Amino acid sequence: MxxxxxxxxxxxxxxxxxxxxxxxxxxxxxxxxxxxxxxxxxxxxxxxxxxxxxxxxxxxxxxxxxxxxxxxxxxxxxxxxxxxxxxxxxxxxxxxxxxxxxxxxxxxxxxxxxxxxxxxxxxxxxxxxxAGVGPTDNFKKVAAAIEKGHNRFARLQSDRTKWVPEGMQIPSKGKLLFYVGCVASFKNKENAQSFAKILNKAGVEFAILGDEEWCCGGPQLLNAGLVKQFEDQVKHNVEAIRASGATEVVTTCADCYKSFKIDYPTVVGDLGFTVLHSSELLARLLEEKKITLSKEYLETVTFHDPCQLSRIAKITEQPRTVIGSIPGINLVEMEGNKDYTVCCGHYPQELPETTIQAGTERIKEAQATGATTLVTACSFCKWSFSAAARKLGSDIKVLDLTELVAESMGL
Ligand code: SF4
Ligand code: SF4
The missing domain is CATH 1.10.1060 (Fumarate Reductase Iron-sulfur Protein; Chain B, domain 2)
Structure with a gap:
């Protein structure tokens, strides 16, 4: 070799x-x-x-x-x-x-x-x-699903927009594009729904790629060493986004964000559009007074920094600014935060045993702060923590930042 x-x-x-x-x-x-x-x-x-x-x-x-x-x-x-x-x-x-x-x-x-x-x-x-000896079986299964149907769940691409709230029409072209990602499209639909409702209420026009949105490929292909398959996903997504006329792309998933922001330019060079995480856009909308967080959230909340967002992409303040703007909220920190955040496990399908252990340890750490709500800003973290809380029988609420914001906006 x-x-x-x-x-x-x-x-x-x-x-x-x-x-x-x-x-x-x-x-x-x-x-x-x-x-x-x-x-x-x-x-x-x-x-x-x-x-x-x-x-x-x-x-x-x-x-x-x-x-x-x-x-x-x-x-x-x-x-x-x-x-x-x-x-x-x-x-x-x-x-x-x-x-x-x-x-x-x-x-x-x-x-x-x-x-x-x-x-x-x-x-x-x-x-x-x-050398033909990688990846391992679980990574292979996810990669095969993406190869066949462009999403990690082996679902039909025509189902990708089933998360869209009833009565909401979202165009396929526009200056701001919401890249939803596989997990929020098929599994944690509430993340995507909350974010779409927030943008709607703020009067921000946005588009989605619909069934032209393919898996971002980062955690499941690039990280698995499947470089060629990753590059195919990148080229398709970048081409589709350019065709949509978008100048800004926003994601609610930290993994999609990291892939677009850091990994995609290594394949295609200049993307031709900027990449935002939902926490950055929400902080901007707050500053521009386009959204108002008026409904009280009278609970102790702790924020889990997704590894890909905080440690890798260095976004730590915007989510805290947004959470801190909610009236009545008591935001407390876990010891492992920002650069020293502790991983949620990251791979519920590929490495389920590590993920459930990491997720349950982090839930315990969140509970030790006295928090009754654990907020994160990544589809994978929400997925891992929801499973871990169920396994522990914990009644801690696990929310995406978009859900917390939508709740405070009365949506
Ligand atoms: S911390 Fe020490 S053991 Fe770990 S990678 Fe760095 S040099 Fe190696
Ligand atoms: S801390 Fe462990 S799991 Fe995380 S990147 Fe390093 S070796 Fe891998």
């Missing part, structure tokens, strides 16, 4: 000193060191939490990558399975980068960065796919 993609990332892989910060947080939680951070996460890697072995961690991913590059490790089914256990949450990279953040404050300039473990894992998977 050539490991062409992994070899390009040797600088990252060999930069890993196997120090273990990505396993148990940037410092030993029992010997707190205030130079790094007040928050000492000890649940850094969701797959390590599930499997309790160093193999399943950022350090493990780098060590395996080095082993195969140097020819010391054979590609076995077990190895392939381990590489597909990572949920690409990026927590390891942030923890790894803490040392460099500290050194930057001492030296006064950048002297390095955290090891980009998610890039290493994606490259590894792309090589495994090229």
């Amino acid at each position: 050539s490991f062409e993609n992994l070899n390009k990332l040797k600088g990252e892989i060999y930069g890993c000193s196997i120090c273990g910060q990505c396993v148990q947080g940037p410092v030993d939680p029992f010997r707190p060191n205030v130079v790094f951070t007040d928050y000492m996460p000890n649940r850094t890697c969701p797959m390590r939490e599930k499997y309790r072995l160093l193999t399943y961690s950022g350090a493990g991913m780098n060590t395996i990558a080095r082993g195969v590059i140097e020819g010391d490790l054979e590609i076995t089914d077990e190895l392939v399975d381990a590489i597909y256990k990572c949920v690409l949450c990026g927590h390891c990279e942030t923890s790894c980068g803490e040392v460099f953040n500290f050194l930057r404050t001492v030296v006064g300039k950048d002297i390095g960065h955290g090891v980009k473990v998610p890039e290493v894992v994606r490259a590894f998977r792309a090589d495994l796919v090229k």
Whole structure:
């Protein structure tokens, strides 16, 4: 096997000193060191939490990558399975980068960065796919559904617009395009419905692609190493959006947002339109006084930062601005927030065991704050947390930001 993609990332892989910060947080939680951070996460890697072995961690991913590059490790089914256990949450990279953040404050300039473990894992998977030994079965099933019908649920594309609220007519052309995504189109329809009602009430004209909207491809194809299939989705979606005349595209899903904003330009260059997350648009509409949040929400609420939105795309303030504008609300923070958010599990279909464990741990963390409502801003987080709350028998309400806003607008 050539490991062409992994070899390009040797600088990252060999930069890993196997120090273990990505396993148990940037410092030993029992010997707190205030130079790094007040928050000492000890649940850094969701797959390590599930499997309790160093193999399943950022350090493990780098060590395996080095082993195969140097020819010391054979590609076995077990190895392939381990590489597909990572949920690409990026927590390891942030923890790894803490040392460099500290050194930057001492030296006064950048002297390095955290090891980009998610890039290493994606490259590894792309090589495994090229060699015909990846992805693993659950990833394959989702990819096959997308190949056949352009959505992850193997549903008919003609059903994609069934979420549209009764009586609402949404055109297919316009300056602002709402890219709905598979999960909000077929599963958490309430996210899409709430957002559409908010835009309608604000007098904002918007369009949707309808059955021309294909899966964004990010979490399910690019992250699985299925690069060619991902590129096909990208090219179709970008072409369809350009044909719609849109100059702005808005998504309610953090994964779709990250895909459009960060991954799509690596395939097609300049998109020709800007990409917004719903939290950015809602904050803008509030500032322009196009929406008014007047109905009280007399509950304690905590916000879960989706990994792809906060840690990767660096959007953390807009959702809090929006939530904080709701009268009567008591917004409290979980310890793991913003850059140090703790992953929801991310893969209810592909990695159900890790996802349910990560989701239930996060629900417990939310409950420990005294919150009765957990708000997020991503279709995958809502999906993971709703399943986790059911499994725990928890009565915490799990809402998307759009649902909370719609409720406060009386919609
Ligand atoms: S990825 Fe970074 S934090 Fe993790 S073991 Fe390697 S050097 Fe340490
Ligand atoms: S990206 Fe997330 S799941 Fe993967 S190794 Fe890093 S912390 Fe663990």
